[in-house]
Amino acid sequence: MDFKRKRLAVALRNQINYPLQFNPFVFSKLFLLWVAVGIVGGVIASFYWTVLEELLHYLSHFQGLTVIPLMTVAGLLAGLVIHFLGDPGEMDLIVNNIRFKGGRLEPKNNPSMILSSWLCIASGGSAGPEAPLVQVVGSTGTWIAKKLKLRGEDLRSLSIAGMASAFTALFGAPLGGSLFALEIQHHKHISEYYQALIPALVASCSGYAIFIFITHIGIGPTWVFPMYATPALNDFFYAMLYALAGTAAGWIFIFTVRKSRSLFEAVKLPIYVRMAIGGLLIGTIAYFVPLSRYFSHNELNVLLQEEFTLQFLLLLVAAKILAIAFTVTSGWRGGFIIPLFFLGATVGLVVHNLFPGQNLPLIMVSCMAAINACVTRTPISTAILLATMTGFHQFVPIIFASLTGFFLAPKTPLINAQLGVKE
Incomplete structure (x- = not known):
């Protein structure tokens, strides 16, 4: 009990002696890092999406029988990119790295992921840009954390913040994108990831703001659904x-x-x-x-x-x-x-x-x-x-x-x- 009182007394004394170090708000310097990761994520997502739209527009002219050779060649080229530039892995690898490698997502294979996914998605593959962007932006968060010599949960939070900002940029839902970046890692000990909810949400909001500013994509619904009738009790x-x-x-x-x-x-x-x-x-x-x-x-x-x-x-x-x-x-x-x-x-x-x-x-x-x-x-x-x-x-x-x-x-x-x- 005396030890606790001494620690409290020392803490209070430090706050009195160094008032400029005392911050009465929840706000901290990590907040700025989460915002920065979100901004970087928004820029990356905007660039990725802009190039992808141009490729989609060009390759959409291939119709009918030409679709078959187009997609065969696209698969071959994307495979050669991965063969020579490195395999960036898939969602299983991302989840395992977040959980078992301290949140480290390696950025070294990002060029391979970007180029191969552009080819796969633009030519007509039935898979979207969310997974590639999660890998690229999440690993960028890891890179920023390493440059600032962050470790432990601080590093993990920046990686997850990057993942969340990528999800949000594409789905247009900051809260939904943040939760998805956490829930996709679901297992019986999922609660340990919800401490990253605020970093993910902050990065999602800043990333989404940058994304819609650059791409001029609206903030309304993505799909035009029929009007839902008056809700019924059942x-x-x-x-x-x-x-x-x-x-x-x-x-x-x-x-x-x-x-x-x-x-x-x-x-x-x-x-x-x-x-x-x-x-x-x-x-x-x-x-x-x-x-x-x-x-x-x-x-x-x-x-x-x-x-x-x-x-x-x-x-x-x-x-x-x-x-x-x-x-x-x-x-x-x-x-x-x-x-x-x-x-x-x-x-x-x-x-x-x-x-x-x-x-x-x-x-x-x-x-x-x-x-x-x-x-x-x-x-x-x-x-x-x-x-x-x-x-x-x-x-x-x-x-x-x-x-x-x-x-x-x-x-x-x-x-x-x-x-x-x-x-």
């Missing part, structure tokens, strides 16, 4: 029912990805050959079902604006599942969050075709929430992201659907690092 119950369809699609997707991964791993081929084969398969699917091409950021609006038959929607569900699976297992770079939202929306339209007269926006958003929560195990951030990106502001039904997908997910996650076991 909407949360219906959301859980609709979520069962999205969860079932999530199970099918996980099963397909695992089978596809085992097939590619069984055949020992150089990365560039494997990616060329992946491009051939994805390109063939895109030729027969063009709406399955790309990571579905714009294609989801097409799905919302036009009417499709039940037969086509079922075909699109199957094609998109295969396209995403071949993309992520053959070595093509990109993330599958937005493609999963597209897949969930398609499943929602199938449900609406089978049971017409039901609440279409509620069905679609419920299926989107359930499939993403089932596959990525991110129920809270998924609900927030969807509420922001769709303009569906009745948050309660979305969270019920998201939790349904989460708790009915397979026991073994698709992202192996979420098990919490060092690989």
Whole structure:
């Protein structure tokens, strides 16, 4: 007890003797570092997105049969980039490094990640830019921390802040992006990561402000959803029912990805050959079902604006599942969050075709929430992201659907690092 009193007396004496060092606010110098990481992340995301849009515009002119050779060559070139510049790894590696390597994300393979992901995404792969940007901006946060000689949780917080700012720049939801950067690392000891929530949120806000300032992208909903009718008392119950369809699609997707991964791993081929084969398969699917091409950021609006038959929607569900699976297992770079939202929306339209007269926006958003929560195990951030990106502001039904997908997910996650076991 005397020792504690002496320590308190020394602390008070120091504050009196050095009043300029006394800060009465929560604000600290680390706040400026989080802001700086967010700003850097916003600049990187803006540059990445601007170049990607130009490439998408140019390569979108390849239609019909030309899609197949285009995507085969794109896969080959991206594979050669990875072969010569280094393998940047995937989401499993990011999660493991955050958990077991003190939050260190190595920036040395960022050129490989940027170039290969540009080729993969712009040519029409069914994976989006969120995963590459998370790696690039997160590792930039690590680099800044190392330059400032930060260690421990301070270093980890800057890496996670970079990840969060990358998520937010693309999804336009600072809180949702921050939570996603934490939830994607889910395992039974997830609580240890929530101490990084404030750093992630600060970086997300500053990064998003820079991103929209440079790119001039609006801050409204990403997709134009039908107007949601007056909320009913039992909407949360219906959301859980609709979520069962999205969860079932999530199970099918996980099963397909695992089978596809085992097939590619069984055949020992150089990365560039494997990616060329992946491009051939994805390109063939895109030729027969063009709406399955790309990571579905714009294609989801097409799905919302036009009417499709039940037969086509079922075909699109199957094609998109295969396209995403071949993309992520053959070595093509990109993330599958937005493609999963597209897949969930398609499943929602199938449900609406089978049971017409039901609440279409509620069905679609419920299926989107359930499939993403089932596959990525991110129920809270998924609900927030969807509420922001769709303009569906009745948050309660979305969270019920998201939790349904989460708790009915397979026991073994698709992202192996979420098990919490060092690989």
